[in-house]
Amino acid sequence: MSNWVKIAAFADIPPLGARVVRxxxxxxxxxxxxxxxxxxxxxxxxxxRCPHKAGPLSQGIVYGDKVACPLHGWKISLVDGKAEEPDxxxxxxxxxxxxNGFVFLCLDK
Amino acid sequence: xxxxxxVVVGNxxxxxxxxxxLLKIAPDLYEITVYGDEPHPNYNRIMLxxxxxxxxxxxxxxxxxxxxxxxxxITLHTGKxxxxxxxxxRVVTAEDGSSSEYDRLLLATGSMPYILPVPGKDLQGxxxxxxxxxxxxxLASAKTHKHxxxxxxxxxxxxxANGLMIQGMDVTVIHRNEWLLEKQxxxxxxxxxxxxxxxxxxxxxxxxxxxxLIGEQGRVTALHLKDGRELAADLVVMAIGIRPNFxxxxxxxxxxxxxxxxSDTMQTYDPRxxxxxxxxxxxxxSYGLVAPLFEMAKVCATHLANFGIGLYKGxxxxxxxxxxxxxxxxxxxxxGGVDTEEIILHDAVGGVYKKLVIKDDKIxxxxxxxxxxxxxxxxxxxxxxxxxHEIRDHLLFGQDSLGNTGHAGQNSAAAMTDAMEVCGCNxxxxxxxxxxxxxxxxxxxxxxxxxxxxxxxxxSCTGLVEQILASTLGGGYAPPSTSKAVCGCTDKNHEExxxxxxxQKCLNIPDAMAGMEWRTPNGCATCRxxxxxxxxxxxxxxxxxDPQSRFINERVHANIQKDGTYSVIPRMYGGxxxxxxxxxxxxxxxxxxxxxxxxTGGQRIDLLGVKKEDLVDMWADLDMPSGYAYSKGIRTVKxxxxxxxxxxGTQNSTQLGIDIEKAFDHMWAxxxxxxxxxxxxxxxxxxxxxxxxxxxxxSGWEIYVGGNGGIKTEAAQFLCKVKSADEVMxxxxxxIQIYREEARYLDRTVHWIARVGLDYVKQRVLEDExxxxxxxxxxxxxxxxxxxxxxERVKNREKYKEFETITV
Ligand code: SRM
Ligand SMILES: Cc1cc2nc3c(=O)[nH]c(=O)nc-3n(C[C@H](O)[C@H](O)[C@H](O)COP(=O)(O)OP(=O)(O)OC[C@H]3O[C@@H](n4cnc5c(N)ncnc54)[C@H](O)[C@@H]3O)c2cc1C
Ligand code: SF4
Ligand code: FES
Numbered sequence: 001m002s003n004w005v006k007i008a009a010f011a012d013i014p015p016l017g018a019r020v021v022r023x024x025x026x027x028x029x030x031x032x033x034x035x036x037x038x039x040x041x042x043x044x045x046x047x048x049r050c051p052h053k054a055g056p057l058s059q060g061i062v063y064g065d066k067v068a069c070p071l072h073g074w075k076i077s078l079v080d081g082k083a084e085e086p087d088x089x090x091x092x093x094x095x096x097x098x099x100n101g102f103v104f105l106c107l108d109k
Numbered sequence: 110x111x112x113x114x115x116v117v118v119g120n121x122x123x124x125x126x127x128x129x130x131l132l133k134i135a136p137d138l139y140e141i142t143v144y145g146d147e148p149h150p151n152y153n154r155i156m157l158x159x160x161x162x163x164x165x166x167x168x169x170x171x172x173x174x175x176x177x178x179x180x181x182x183i184t185l186h187t188g189k190x191x192x193x194x195x196x197x198x199r200v201v202t203a204e205d206g207s208s209s210e211y212d213r214l215l216l217a218t219g220s221m222p223y224i225l226p227v228p229g230k231d232l233q234g235x236x237x238x239x240x241x242x243x244x245x246x247x248l249a250s251a252k253t254h255k256h257x258x259x260x261x262x263x264x265x266x267x268x269x270a271n272g273l274m275i276q277g278m279d280v281t282v283i284h285r286n287e288w289l290l291e292k293q294x295x296x297x298x299x300x301x302x303x304x305x306x307x308x309x310x311x312x313x314x315x316x317x318x319x320x321x322l323i324g325e326q327g328r329v330t331a332l333h334l335k336d337g338r339e340l341a342a343d344l345v346v347m348a349i350g351i352r353p354n355f356x357x358x359x360x361x362x363x364x365x366x367x368x369x370x371x372s373d374t375m376q377t378y379d380p381r382x383x384x385x386x387x388x389x390x391x392x393x394x395s396y397g398l399v400a401p402l403f404e405m406a407k408v409c410a411t412h413l414a415n416f417g418i419g420l421y422k423g424x425x426x427x428x429x430x431x432x433x434x435x436x437x438x439x440x441x442x443x444x445g446g447v448d449t450e451e452i453i454l455h456d457a458v459g460g461v462y463k464k465l466v467i468k469d470d471k472i473x474x475x476x477x478x479x480x481x482x483x484x485x486x487x488x489x490x491x492x493x494x495x496x497x498h499e500i501r502d503h504l505l506f507g508q509d510s511l512g513n514t515g516h517a518g519q520n521s522a523a524a525m526t527d528a529m530e531v532c533g534c535n536x537x538x539x540x541x542x543x544x545x546x547x548x549x550x551x552x553x554x555x556x557x558x559x560x561x562x563x564x565x566x567x568x569s570c571t572g573l574v575e576q577i578l579a580s581t582l583g584g585g586y587a588p589p590s591t592s593k594a595v596c597g598c599t600d601k602n603h604e605e606x607x608x609x610x611x612x613q614k615c616l617n618i619p620d621a622m623a624g625m626e627w628r629t630p631n632g633c634a635t636c637r638x639x640x641x642x643x644x645x646x647x648x649x650x651x652x653x654x655d656p657q658s659r660f661i662n663e664r665v666h667a668n669i670q671k672d673g674t675y676s677v678i679p680r681m682y683g684g685x686x687x688x689x690x691x692x693x694x695x696x697x698x699x700x701x702x703x704x705x706x707x708x709t710g711g712q713r714i715d716l717l718g719v720k721k722e723d724l725v726d727m728w729a730d731l732d733m734p735s736g737y738a739y740s741k742g743i744r745t746v747k748x749x750x751x752x753x754x755x756x757x758g759t760q761n762s763t764q765l766g767i768d769i770e771k772a773f774d775h776m777w778a779x780x781x782x783x784x785x786x787x788x789x790x791x792x793x794x795x796x797x798x799x800x801x802x803x804x805x806x807x808s809g810w811e812i813y814v815g816g817n818g819g820i821k822t823e824a825a826q827f828l829c830k831v832k833s834a835d836e837v838m839x840x841x842x843x844x845i846q847i848y849r850e851e852a853r854y855l856d857r858t859v860h861w862i863a864r865v866g867l868d869y870v871k872q873r874v875l876e877d878e879x880x881x882x883x884x885x886x887x888x889x890x891x892x893x894x895x896x897x898x899x900x901e902r903v904k905n906r907e908k909y910k911e912f913e914t915i916t917v
Binding site: 020021040053055086 | 560629630631632633657658659661665671910913914917
């Protein structure tokens with residue numbers, strides 16, 4: 001079963017930028033997701049923790065379909081969460097969808 | 110769409126580097142087929158010397174494994190020699206009769222060892238030193254035979270001789286010239302080298318030539334010199350030069366003259382046929398080192414990819430000998446002539462010799478023996494044609510002789526053991542770097558930075574890493590010219606980008622990228638911040654600032670911390686505060702439970718560990734201006750007590766500091782800019798290590814520029830002395846404005862001055878009075894009406910949604 005949640009108006013996510021989504025789970029744990037918008041208006045959601053040293057990816061510079069981590073500059077693909085070579089590591093990705101100007105996020109993963 | 114067919118003849122270093130470059134920029138354009146007559150996938154030929162010396166194995170030096178070819182859909186034919194090109198039908202045919210059609214053909218057939226035409230040259234045990242087969246022959250001979258003779262005392266010959274000696278053979282080198290490596294060294298250095306090699310056990314016969322080779326049962330047993338003497342020889346290695354391999358091209362009617370003749374676009378006279386590597390003659394020159402081949406590969410790839418940009422204009426090469434324990438470096442025209450000068454340092458006992466050849470105030474050649482620390486620095490100046498008169502007096506003592514931090518004062522890589530730390534930021538040892546260079550086939554500083562992380566943070570160990578590269582790769586290493594492309598998204602360098610932005614009047618990033626044909630749709634994290642700054646500094650009030658092209662700190666006007674929180678540093682102009690201000694800061698720190706309150710090295714207070722969501726509220730409560738502690742822009746103006754209180758003070762340094770900080774507040778720059786004002790020459794504000802340092806004296810103010818107290822300590826240089834505080838403003842403002850308009854992004858003032866020279870700065874700021882006043886006016890104009898960023902965010906909260914977290 002998919003757990004789709006309405007997150008934000010598309011317009012509230014800046015182009016070539018990101019917003020932070022914090023989820024409170026039933027077990028009291030939290031999860032931070034970076035919600036990114038590319039220049040061509042695609043929306044991607046990935047765990048807001050860099051595979052290197054957990055830098056907040058949402059604060060990085062977005063270009064193409066990548067983000068450069070603000071702490072030490074690893075380049076993370078928004079499409080599959082993988083770090084660009086030669087760095088190695090992956091961060092979790094979440095599905096998104098846009099409908100009537102709103103962005104939905106699938107929280108099962 | 111049907112892919113074009115690219116056929117590559119020659120599966121060696123130049124051919125495969127071209128294919129790699131091509132795949133980077135046009136991965137899907139071609140169906141690629143590669144023919145190589147060696148039975149191996151592409152390997153790092155220059156590492157055959159360490160393989161012979163037993164330091165590495167063939168498996169270690171493979172550059173492109175068979176899997177790599179498969180992953181990139183390249184059809185690889187090893188052990189197949191192409192012996193015909195049909196340019197009309199556009200087909201190449203191999204010895205075994207198989208063939209491939211091409212739309213474009215790349216010839217990269219390398220070269221062959223030159224074999225002396227003496228009697229006996231075809232005997233068994235007489236070889237060149239070129240490929241894996243030769244190394245295998247040498248290793249096998251070393252197991253069963255004793256006497257080796259190497260003909261040729263050049264780089265290759267000496268590396269062969271050294272390897273054979275390590276493998277246990279008794280080795281004699283025969284050399285025609287008066288001293289070794291005459292193409293790289295002058296006589297003094299050549300003699301020093303010979304002494305060290307003799308101490309290792311090699312024997313030399315100089316000014317001798319080979320007459321004939323004598324054999325028994327088909328195998329060589331002796332060598333006769335022209336003067337009649339005989340030497341025992343079970344193995345003879347000829348290392349007297351190479352001949353470009355162009356017979357195939359010539360037979361196909363392609364114009365050749367001592368090599369396959371190519372234009373600056375790496376095209377032969379048949380426009381469908383390209384050629385790279387040792388087989389070509391470019392502007393009449395054939396190169397025998399890898400650095401030029403890599404430059405050719407880059408250019409060739411852009412043309413194969415149909416970008417039609419990039420010209421190869423020839424290379425200046427440098428040389429190192431890859432014999433462990435011997436340090437020599439040579440570049441350019443080291444012989445000199447009637448119109449050149451020489452600077453020489455010779456310590457015969459210490460085994461150090463350094464010679465620089467200077468012409469018209471520029472280095473045109475250098476020979477270093479025993480201490481090659483500064484080799485890449487000299488080479489860089491040579492390639493960039495940098496005037497040297499300002500640094501001439503300490504040229505020979507090197508650029509790193511003082512002030513570099515982070516690697517325990519080491520500045521000679523050769524003197525370091527494998528376990529010693531080279532990069533203090535990322536904890537990378539020398540051994541790790543050497544291993545990566547050899548095993549991963551790294552050739553450039555960028556490669557090493559990426560693969561090992563060394564030199565990728567603060568950069569203070571860059572010089573050491575370059576030395577390690579140079580000594581591991583021999584001449585294969587060419588330091589990057591300081592005038593290189595901004596990043597992989599463009600071929601333009603910083604100066605070209607700035608000029609275009611001005612010429613085309615670009616006012617925003619998309620227009621700038623379109624106008625300069627950026628390769629990527631929206632750049633990358635390297636070029637966007639640079640472009641954004643260039644637009645702002647070239648067209649103040651007209652261009653559009655793009656927050657998304659700024660690093661996070663400048664975007665949110667606070668400093669990101671390792672845990673994703675931020676630090677807040679309000680301005681305290683000139684380092685002066687008041688009880689009321691301190692109380693307010695204390696209250697805010699309490700209210701937001703700030704984990705740490707710290708005095709900074711810049712005379713103000715840092716509130717560390719603030720959550721991003723709290724930033725705007727905190728700024729509202731503080732009601733103080735931002736200290737720009739995060740900016741590539743004006744940071745602090747450090748001051749001392751000055752004449753108001755200090756018993757030695759000659760000038761009111763505190764007030765001038767406050768005035769400067771207020772006047773230049775909100776100023777963006779290529780990098781951070783720090784000022785200091787001291788009230789007397791005791792210099793308590795440390796003006797000597799600031800971008801602009803001002804020192805009060807009885808008769809006025811002295812202005813110093815280009816100091817730096819960070820990664821590499823640099824003392825500021827005296828610019829001028831002025832009488833009044835107003836003049837200090839005008840002169841230092843003009844200096845900073847010219848820096849803002851002309852330096853490369855991420856250059857501190859010291860780096861910029863090092864490139865353009867202090868004379869240039871003096872000419873612009875001191876001699877050209879009109880120009881100085883105009884520059885100062887431009888700075889004031891650029892700063893007019895600047896908004897205070899914190900209060901702007903407090904006032905217009907709804908515009909800054911980025912500070913709010915969405916919770917679900
Ligand atoms: C807060 C402070 C240390 C302190 O607790 O005292 C500091 C903190 C940082 N410095 Fe610094 N520097 C601080 C004074 C200095 C000084 C001393 C000074 O200004 O008198 C220097 C040497 C002087 C100079 O710059 O020439 C200094 C030389 C550096 C450098 C090396 C710059 C260089 O060109 O070599 C860096 C790295 C860089 O900028 O690329 C750096 C970078 C940094 C960064 C921004 C690292 C980063 O990118 O995150 C640190 C931010 C920490 C944080 O999260 O807040 N910091 N830093 C000081 C803030 C001063 C202020 O009030 O604004
Ligand atoms: C022992 C040694 C040490 C060296 N050390 C250094 C050093 O320290 N620094 C440095 O810069 N350079 C060094 N060099 C030089 C460097 O290796 C060469 O400059 C470089 O390999 C040339 O590249 P290339 O692609 O032009 O030729 P190669 O690498 O020789 O590649 C050409 C390939 O084409 C194949 N070929 C030729 N004709 C045909 C045909 N008709 N059909 C199919 N295949 C064909 C050849 O067999 C070969 O594999 C060294 C060379 C040697 C041999
Ligand atoms: S504050 Fe400066 S010196 Fe201290 S750890 Fe950070 S960058 Fe290094
Ligand atoms: S935490 Fe992202 S690069 Fe280091």
